[in-house]
Amino acid sequence: MNQRNDLKHRLLAQARKRQRPRDAAAASPSMPESPESAPPGAGAVSRVPERFTRFDAHPGYQQIRMLREGADRLGLTDPFFKVHDGNAGATSRIDGREVINFASYNYLGLSGNPRVTRAGQEALAHYGSSVSASRVVSGERPIHRELERAIAAAYRVDDAVAFVSGHATNVSTLGYLLGPRDLVIHDAYIHNSLLVGAQLSGAKRISFPHNDPAALDALLTRHRGQFERVLVVIEGLYSMDGDVPDLPRFIDIKRRHQAWLMVDEAHSFGVLGDHALGLREYFGVPAEDVDIWMGTMSKSLAGCGGYIAGCTALVETLRYLAPGFLYSVGMPAQVAAPSLTALQLMQQEPERARALHAISRYFLEQARERGFDTGDSIGAAVVPIIVGSSPLAARLSHDLFERGINVQPILHPAVPEKSARLRFFLSCEHTREQIDQTLDALTAAT
Numbered sequence: 001m002n003q004r005n006d007l008k009h010r011l012l013a014q015a016r017k018r019q020r021p022r023d024a025a026a027a028s029p030s031m032p033e034s035p036e037s038a039p040p041g042a043g044a045v046s047r048v049p050e051r052f053t054r055f056d057a058h059p060g061y062q063q064i065r066m067l068r069e070g071a072d073r074l075g076l077t078d079p080f081f082k083v084h085d086g087n088a089g090a091t092s093r094i095d096g097r098e099v100i101n102f103a104s105y106n107y108l109g110l111s112g113n114p115r116v117t118r119a120g121q122e123a124l125a126h127y128g129s130s131v132s133a134s135r136v137v138s139g140e141r142p143i144h145r146e147l148e149r150a151i152a153a154a155y156r157v158d159d160a161v162a163f164v165s166g167h168a169t170n171v172s173t174l175g176y177l178l179g180p181r182d183l184v185i186h187d188a189y190i191h192n193s194l195l196v197g198a199q200l201s202g203a204k205r206i207s208f209p210h211n212d213p214a215a216l217d218a219l220l221t222r223h224r225g226q227f228e229r230v231l232v233v234i235e236g237l238y239s240m241d242g243d244v245p246d247l248p249r250f251i252d253i254k255r256r257h258q259a260w261l262m263v264d265e266a267h268s269f270g271v272l273g274d275h276a277l278g279l280r281e282y283f284g285v286p287a288e289d290v291d292i293w294m295g296t297m298s299k300s301l302a303g304c305g306g307y308i309a310g311c312t313a314l315v316e317t318l319r320y321l322a323p324g325f326l327y328s329v330g331m332p333a334q335v336a337a338p339s340l341t342a343l344q345l346m347q348q349e350p351e352r353a354r355a356l357h358a359i360s361r362y363f364l365e366q367a368r369e370r371g372f373d374t375g376d377s378i379g380a381a382v383v384p385i386i387v388g389s390s391p392l393a394a395r396l397s398h399d400l401f402e403r404g405i406n407v408q409p410i411l412h413p414a415v416p417e418k419s420a421r422l423r424f425f426l427s428c429e430h431t432r433e434q435i436d437q438t439l440d441a442l443t444a445a446t
Contacts, residue, residue, distance in 0.1 A: 034397050076394050088103075092406065100434045105267070107356055111300040112185065113345065119341040120335070126333070127332075127334070136319075140330065158312040161307060161319045163328070164304075164328055168324040169305075170197045172322045175322075178316075179202055183204045183229075184230075185207075187234045230260065232253070237279070239267045242383050249287065251289045254291075262294060263279055271299075318323060356428035385421060387446075390409070393410065399441075410423050
């Protein structure tokens with residue numbers, strides 16, 4: 001015990017000796033520390049420009065301010081973040097008045113359907129408002145697997161896994177499956193979530209011109225041998241243009257180059273095909289010809305979240321290891337249950353898809369007859385009217401809203417300036433009278 005006390009006293013004495021010079025210097029203004037003796041990081045801090053310390057100097061905020069100032073000069077209201085007071089379908093209630101609504105993804109009219117709503121209410125009452133954990137820990141509920149099995153059955157694949165966010169589905173899937181020795185080669189128009197996922201993965205990323213299989217083939221011929229895994233990414237229905245890829249050609253190309261093919265069906269599942277089963281039904285190809293099927297619950301399936309469907313090995317890998325699933329709280333039961341019911345109703349009531357196809361074609365035909373530029377849209381739920389100027393697109397959106405029609409403008413830099421447009425999302429519940437009224441109003445406003 002005495003030896004330990006002696007050692008303790010010696011250590012304290014040494015510490016006090018080391019401390020004295022610093023204490024003395026601090027107590028004596030006439031003896032400042034020289035720069036050479038100052039510890040690293042001490043002394044005056046260099047001035048940092050305010051643009052790096054203020055949020056209102058951030059380039060993103062400056063861009064928002066410029067857009068708002070431009071709208072003010074034109075006498076336009078902000079077209080974004082309109083508040084819908086109730087369910088948004090073919091019509092909606094905004095600012096206390098009913099409007100014809102072309103700004104929602106409620107393609108099959110299932111959001112607000114009484115049976116879908118009741119499924120959410122019952123799940124909320126039974127399971128509570130949160131599953132309170134990641135599914136791998138203790139957040140698993142029977143409704144999760146019911147939904148995933150139903151998605152897998154709809155695709156005729158082994159299995160599916162549901163994420164709480166559609167954006168996170170793509171980010172986490174690409175971010176986990178690929179690495180620095182791999183290649184992501186994608187359509188130039190793919191969604192931001194896929195770009196972010198590719199960046200997260202560290203893989204090399206190359207884009208090919210929109211809907212150009214020949215360009216993809218040439219790029220793979222040039223680059224395939226330089227990488228281990230190669231993933232080709234396309235969408236099933238492009239939400240800016242309303243056009244579709246030539247799926248059989250992309251399947252042929254990915255086979256010849258021994259690549260994976262991923263199809264993002266956020267806007268195509270629930271829209272394309274006689275039974276709204278998506279791009280594979282539209283082209284009549286076996287589901288296993290595509291390696292990764294991705295989709296969302298926030299459009300036709302009247303919920304929120306995303307999914308990956310495919311072979312058992314793919315799904316099990318993501319379920320156990322993908323960070324966006326493994327470390328995220330599970331989907332709330334009252335979100336999963338409505339999507340499951342919507343999926344069931346979609347298949348039980350194919351007349352919804354037929355009505356959507358019919359009204360979409362009618363809109364496309366009538367718009368073209370009036371001389372509007374609808375680009376390459378096939379007339380399936382998404383039809384742009386390209387006006388070629390961001391100020392004009394913003395003004396037309398404003399004028400239509402004043403006439404009781406809600407449609408969003410798509411402005412530069414979301415699209416090139418010459419491609420600025422109004423983007424119309426159709427619902428199976430829209431009527432021909434509503435289409436005629438809208439296109440007549442647009443004609444009068446241009």
